[in-house]
Amino acid sequence: MTVTIKDVAKKAGVSPSTVSRVLSNHPRISKETSQKVKEIVEELGYHSNIMARGLISNKTYTLGMVLPRPAEELFQNHFFSESIRGITTQASRQGYDVLMTAGSSEQDEVEAVTRLVRGRRVDGIILLQSRKNDPIISFLQKEAFPFILIGHYGNEEILCVDNDNEQASYDATVHLISQGHERIGFVSGPTNLTVSDDRLKGYKKALSEHGLRMEPDWIVEGEFLQESGYRAMAFFMNLPERPTALVVIDDIVTFGILRGLTELGYKVPDDLSLVSFNNIALSELSSPPLSSVDIGIYQLGYMASQLLIRHIDEDKPQQLRTIVPHKLIVRESSVNLKRNWS
Amino acid sequence: MTVTIKDVAKKAGVSPSTVSRVLSNHPRISKETSQKVKEIVEELGYHSNIMARGLISNKTYTLGMVLPRPAEELFQNHFFSESIRGITTQASRQGYDVLMTAGSSEQDEVEAVTRLVRGRRVDGIILLQSRKNDPIISFLQKEAFPFILIGHYGNEEILCVDNDNEQASYDATVHLISQGHERIGFVSGPTNLTVSDDRLKGYKKALSEHGLRMEPDWIVEGEFLQESGYRAMAFFMNLPERPTALVVIDDIVTFGILRGLTELGYKVPDDLSLVSFNNIALSELSSPPLSSVDIGIYQLGYMASQLLIRHIDEDKPQQLRTIVPHKLIVRESSVNLKRNWS
DNA sequence: CCGGTATGTAAAAACGATTGCGCATGCCAA
DNA sequence: TTGGCATGCGCAATCGTTTTTACATACCGG
Structure with a gap:
């Protein structure tokens, strides 16, 4: 059925080992043999069976x-x-x-x-x-x-x-601070992912280095889902004293926040400034376009x-x-x- | 190094063939042997080598x-x-x-x-x-x-x-017609994809069945990119007599259109109504949310x-x-x- | 008691390739 | 001429399975 090394060998009038050596560019093969075998290989469309080869070399590529x-x-x-x-x-x-x-x-x-x-x-x-x-x-x-x-x-x-997620989050937070924000919240992701921890750490570091308030209420955890953003938004906007800016774990979550704010008639960035992570293609297209950390x-x-x-x-x-x-x-x-x- | 069927066989005091049969639930194996072999397999953490198996069965799964x-x-x-x-x-x-x-x-x-x-x-x-x-x-x-x-x-x-892309596009177009539109344009995708043809066909069918004008100028081709949408938007909005609604090949393209319209101060759906395909998660989140054909x-x-x-x-x-x-x-x-x- | 049929297992032949080893052959120098 | 070495290639073992064939042993009815 399928063409094997033996078929090539037979047609070329050589042994299978020779064919194998031709294909792996073994030095001790004559130009003529090599040439001829290669022609037959081409003609028959031979490709070595990955299983057989892997069996010997113990490699699968x-x-x-x-x-x-x-x-x-x-x-x-x-x-x-x-x-x-x-x-x-x-x-x-x-x-x-x-x-x-x-x-x-x-x-x-x-x-x-x-x-x-x-x-x-x-x-x-x-x-x-x-x-x-x-x-x-x-x-x-x-x-x-x-x-x-x-x-x-x-x-x-x-x-x-x-x-360097800690640094990335630090940078994002410092950016908000440089825009004049003093009450900054953080929307995190699932706690079982290390990335959530790292980014939270960077956020905290930035706040503490700049002597800003760190309010436990201003840190919420969620999933990487729009709904999480929506819920976080609802939570924050109902606080008596709420943050003026948020660092958000993922653009998708930010979309949820954005949607909620729009529904309630709030304006971004005036009522709430937002920075998030991933810089997905659509962050550029939302209204307003999202600030985001591109993580490559x-x-x-x-x-x-x-x-x-x-x-x-x-x-x-x-x-x-x-x-x-x-x-x-x-x-x-x-x-x-x-x-x-x- | 890695544990093979022979190791299992040796340890169980049987032949490799027996082990193989145990693992493939061959009928003619005694309960005791089967039991014993399975224990050893478990103990040694034996998994059959996919290469060797594939070599003989000619299957790779x-x-x-x-x-x-x-x-x-x-x-x-x-x-x-x-x-x-x-x-x-x-x-x-x-x-x-x-x-x-x-x-x-x-x-x-x-x-x-x-x-x-x-x-x-x-x-x-x-x-x-x-x-x-x-x-x-x-x-x-x-x-x-x-x-x-x-x-x-x-x-x-x-x-x-x-x-059934033709039908899907037909449905989308008829929906626009039912909303009172009489001048409807179409933003297509790359011409080398059959999906572009199919959807164009459905669009045309809907128009002709409802006796609506079919203007060659109202059909533009593009890529599956936001830029394509942006360009299409610019093109349409500059026409002396422009469509009041568009059927768009992909949500992403629609995002480009939406962005352009927003920049120019046009309103959706009032100035231009839009329906597109794929119903990606974000179509729900844009402003306004996009009508879209979910294609599963x-x-x-x-x-x-x-x-x-x-x-x-x-x-x-x-x-x-x-x-x-x-x-x-x-x-x-x-x-x-x-x-x-x- | 014996031929026939089940039953459980082992031995050996594949599967398609790679590779160490050895056998020719040809060439050169001693 | 002969020993040594380089060159070109085939043989056979091998990788880890599956599967066919065969060989024991046990059981059964006649």
């Missing part, structure tokens, strides 16, 4: 990835697709493919990863989310299997590519792929943690016009 | 997918991530994984697919876009390799899952996965084309208040 579960991911459509684009583009460039699997529960996910690792189905694994106490990470560490995390995992010594999602994926492959090929990573730079994009949602005119 | 190139995809972030979620979720449920590969040119893409197919790296392929004259489709047809297309390919007899993207992916796997397992698909229903979601961008009050 495949990176594994666990698709975040809907509940956790819904929100992060943008993060998800952008990072995958980065990962896959870079992987392909280096001759690797990307395998995705999904689990419907944490239990499922661990099993899926186990299957990939033990079954030698992939050469390495990319984790898209850094959750606290992730059993997948424990497993991979125990197995000493190559993997990379987008984000970080406490202070554990693992290969990862991350933003595509690059996160791209780097993750590159570093993991290097780790697989060379074994010893020279540096465990790589930081992708962020950039605050200031748009109308945080520009305090009154102050600028004064 | 993997579906292949070509990641759309950035240029074509940028826009369709949402379509992309939603359909992948659908594909992967369903595939995982049926014990399949999804392999993604990327090509930087059409040539590259064909080569990548060739590699997957000839190297027996996947059992079937899912195509996310239906382009006209797609060399990948020709290749797969020639190879008689299982694949499914999201969309359709002219009238070719291939397995596909699609919306997740379900498209989900079905594609399911039908392809069935095709792989059973060989003969009973039905080639599957239609995922659409639903027009009416929001403020197309509700003609004046007319409603009259």
Whole structure:
């Protein structure tokens, strides 16, 4: 049925080993033989069977990835697709493919990863989310299997590519302070993600360094969902003494806030200034356009792929943690016009 | 190093074949042996090597997918991530994984697919876009390799899952007509995608059935980008006699239009009513919220996965084309208040 | 008591490729 | 002429499974 190395060998009048050597550019093969074999390969459209080859070399040229579960991911459509684009583009460039699997529960996910690792189905694994106490990470560490995390995992010594989220959040907060705000709130994400912690830390640091009030009431937690933003907005606007600006964990959440404010007749940035994270394409298009910290999602994926492959090929990573730079994009949602005119 | 079937066999005091049979639930295995082997398997954490298994069974339990190139995809972030979620979720449920590969040119893409197919790296392929004259489709047809297309390919007899885009566009247009509009324009997508044609056809059909003017000037083509919308808006608003409503190929494009209109001080829906496609999460959040046709993207992916796997397992698909229903979601961008009050 | 049928397991042959080793051949220098 | 070395290629083992074939043992009815 499908054409094997033997078919090529027979037609070329050589042995399978010779064909194999031609294809791997073995030095001790004559020009003529090589030429001839290559012609036949072309003619028959031969491609070596990945299974057979992998069986021997114990390599798959495949990176594994666990698709975040809907509940956790819904929100992060943008993060998800952008990072995958980065990962896959870079992987392909280096001759690797990307395998995705999904689990419907944490239990499922661990099993899926186990299957990939033990079954030698992939050469390495990319984790898209850094959750606290992730059993997948424990497993991979125990197995000493190559993997990379987008984000970080406490202070554990693992290969990862991350933003400096604390600094990013610090920058965003300082920006609001520089616009004259003194009462600044923070809308956080799920507490089981390290990114929530990091950004909260940066926010607090900025406030304390500038001697501003830190009100526990002004920090709310939510999901990466518009509804969370909507609810947070309702909460804040009902406070007797409310913040004049918010740092928000994700653009999507900000959209929810924006919608609520519009419904209630409040104006942004006049009644409430907003800065958030991710700088998704639509933040530029909302009214008003959102100030947002661009965290280089595509690059996160791209780097993750590159570093993991290097780790697989060379074994010893020279540096465990790589930081992708962020950039605050200031748009109308945080520009305090009154102050600028004064 | 890694634990193989022989290790299990040795430790259980049986032959490898017996272990294999235990794991595949072969009938002629005694309860005791089965029990014992399973314990050892558990104890050693044995998972069968996918390569070795695939080599013999000629199955990979993997579906292949070509990641759309950035240029074509940028826009369709949402379509992309939603359909992948659908594909992967369903595939995982049926014990399949999804392999993604990327090509930087059409040539590259064909080569990548060739590699997957000839190297027996996947059992079937899912195509996310239906382009006209797609060399990948020709290749797969020639190879008689299982694949499914999201969309359709002219009238070719291939397995596909699609919306009834003509009907969807017809519905959207009729909705505008029912709101009292008589001058309706159409903003299309790239001409090499069949979806653009289908929707244009539905639009035209609605107009002609209702005896409305069809003005060539009122049909513009663009990309799936905000800029396209912005440009289309500029074009339309400068026409001496301009449409009062538009059917737009994609929500993202509509966002561009909306932005332009806002900048120029026009009001939606009063100055221009809008209906578009995809019903992305943010269409609900824009001001005004967008009317949009929900085409069930997740379900498209989900079905594609399911039908392809069935095709792989059973060989003969009973039905080639599957239609995922659409639903027009009416929001403020197309509700003609004046007319409603009259 | 014996042939026939179940039953449980082992041995061996695939699957399609890679690779160490060895066998020719040809060339050069001693 | 001969020993040594470089060159070009085939043989056979190997990777970890599955699967076919075969071989024991046990059981049954006649």
